[in-house]
Every structure is written in C-alpha cells, then in structure tokens.
Amino acid sequence: MPPAAGNGLEPGFRGVICVSFGSSDDTALPDTNGQPRYDLHFESATAESLSELKSVLSGSRVGVRLILAGPPTDIRAAAAAAADCGLLGEEVTLLPQETGPRFVYCPHCLTTTVDEAAGTEVKCQGCATTLTIADHFSRRRGAYLGYSAHAEEAA
C-alpha cells in the first residue's frame, strides 16, 4: 500500500530514496551507509505511482540518491521518471529483480505459466512450447510475454 504523496519525507531531503516495486521486499535493499533513508513501495510503475515518485523527488534536493528495486520494466519506467526530474544516471542505482517467481504469458495458447527458475526460458504449462521470456512486461496481465523459443528452427 503506497504511502500518501511525499508523506514523511522531510522537506529538503538529501539522503537515499529507496523504491521497491512488486513483490520486492524492502529488506532486500542495500544498507545506505548511515545516510538518511526514505522508503517507498509500489505494486508496479503505474502513471499514479510514477507521479507520486516525481512529487517525492521534486521535494528533495541535490545530493539525493535513488535506489530502484523490482521487475526490470517497473524500475526502468521509474528511472525515466527520475531523469525527467533532473536526476543523473550516476545518482540512480537499478536493482533489477531477476529472481523469484514470474508470470509468463504464452501468446500461442493464452495460458499464464509461473516461472520459478529465473532462467531465460520456461516451458508453457498450457501447450508445452518452450518460451523465451521477453523483457516486455504487460501491466494488464501482470506477466512477461513469452515467445516460442525455437520458432526459427521449427519453421
């Protein structure tokens, strides 16, 4: 449950803002070396959560650092929002969460498969096609897109 916009962030914050998405656990975020830290958690990078992130960032001051943890698509969207606010690449740390179960959507049989292995491929539970897990994350389905891994060879 996302906190209210900017709530709890002292004005002029210059510490580390840690944002986690999805199932990412706040405790998985690195230690901030004694720097003041402000945690935010969102289910995913929606227009709403990104605008909240932007409002938090615009209340902060130069010197602030941002750590983004979670599914690659979410943290990439958040990094883009941070860049809009004037944060520089070197001030943002991305911790893409590649481990843990992911949902993979099969475009062939429309089944969603749970991938526990964190590999690049998974066997579709619906049609047994070997799916390559694409970077594309569908927010509507809450799943990564799979595509037939050996389509070229099969054809």
Added chain:
Amino acid sequence: MTAIALQPRVHPAVEGGLQLEVTNVSRETESIVSITMAAPEGGRLPSYVPGSHLVVQWGNGVNAYSLTGSGNAPSEYSISVLRVGEGAGGSLAMHRLCVGDRVYVARPRSAFAPASTATHHLLVAAGIGITPVLSHARAAVERDSTATMIYVHRPDAGAHVAEARELLGPGLIALVECTDRGSFQNVLAEALITQPVGTHLYVCGPVVFMDAVLEEARGHGWSSARLHSEAFGAAELDAGEPFTVHLARSGVRLEVPAGVSLLETLETAGQSIPNMCRKGICGECVLPVLRGAPQHRDLYLSEQEKAANNTMMSCVSRSNDPELELDL
C-alpha cells in the same frame, strides 16, 4: 587613438573570424573595463552558447575573454578585461582600446555551456569570473529557465553588479553578493544543500576558489556531472605537478617537471610540435593521447572533447595520471 586600430597581420588563431569595430568602452571598476564590439557595417553577429569566449587579437598576440551577453542573435559582442599588471601585455593593450578601433576576433567558442537537462542553475562567481556567469544568468532570464547567483567581489569593486541586480526576477530568482570570505562560506554551504534536484552548478573565478567550491559541492553529494567550471587564461595557470610522458612510436620516456610545459619538454627533446599561441587558445599544439587522463587547462577543446581524453593541448595541459602515453 587609432594607432593600434588595424593590426598589421591577422593572427592564425583569429583567421577566418570577424573584423569588428569597438562601439563602447566603459570602466567597470578601477581595473576592469568592458569593451563592446559590433560589425562595422552593423547587423547580426553569429549567435553563441552562454559561457562562450571570444579570442581577440591585440597587436601581434591573442587572448581569450568571456562574452557577457546571452548569445542569442547578438548585434554586438561584449567582453570585460581585467588589467593584469605583469601579464603578457594583452590586458594593457585591451585597456587602451577606444571607440572606433578595429579588432580581429575569432568566432565565439563554447566550453562552459549550460547543461540542457538542468532544471535550475546555481551560478557562483568570484571577481572577473562574473563575465561568463553573467552570460549564463542573462540566458536563463531569456530562455524561461531559472538561476540563483552568488557573486564574491571586493567591497565597491564588483564589475557588472548593476546589470546582475537588474536581471533579478522570475529568471534570476536570487542574487547574493559576498564581500568577505566568511559570509561566502556560509552562503555557499547553505546554497549547496538547498538546491532543487535538477540543479547544475557553474563556477568561475581564480583556480583555488573554484577548487574549493567544487570540493565542497562534492562533499555535499553533488555528482561530477552537475559541476561545471571555467578556468581563466594562461595568467592563472599554476606550475602543476610533474609527470611522465611515454611516446609510443619512438618508445621514449620523458619527465615533465613542474613549471615546464609538455610542449617545452617535447621541444627540448627534439620533437617539433606545431604551435602558435602557447596558451591554450589556438588549438595548434594538439596531441593524440593513447593512455592516461590529461589535466585539461586549455580554452580550445569543448567539454565533450576534454571528457573523451584522447586529445590534449600540449602548451598548457598536464596530466592527472603519473604517466601519459602519446601517439608520437
């Protein structure tokens, strides 16, 4: 007084440039004059990026000065020149210029540009360092951007103070003038921890001043990409640290002592390096760097070219690493 009106010979550093006429000379302080130049036939001059400098020929020499305008479609170029007692004579000659005199100038060159992604600009100037900073402030005002300025100058001896004050408004939102070190320390410390997150910092002044400002900013968590500084011409350059150069083709290693330039060291070793101004302005003495990070002190290379670290101006630049390898 038109004795120095038209220089006998065009210096290569200003070749292909413009011939301008002095249209106004005004005294800013006891030691600083502002000189305004325009095309003799009138009309637009080439636009320039805020923070650019202009290479001007005086007699047979050349010198670079910061332009103080915003650079947007200018009909005149203005520079301010500090009289340096024992300088190479350039500043004295510039102080002798009169309305109607003709001078050769190169096209403006940018090496201290505002960051395009900045959401706010923190401008810090000391003394004559106000010149490029004033250019940035004017540009912020004209381009609907915002800036805060901190200006350190001697009591009653600040150049362009009135112009800076006139810029105050929605563009230049704050101007803090400091006339003593103590107050500056406090003002700077406060400014460094209160800037909105997209702010970039620009500092111009004596080298020690700039180093102190940049170091303090880094200490407050400013990343290097937010920090921009503009050093003055050769008069301000210190002796530097000694370093070694390895000439890759000839396999020779040479020591460059403090106070001796790389160019001089190479010449003493029998290498002939093309050169002209010998103060980091003309670009003639460029050398290809294969390994190591040069300490760039020239006014010729752009910020991007400097960051690439694959070329350097041997007349003024030195090394941040103990050894540099050159393609010579």
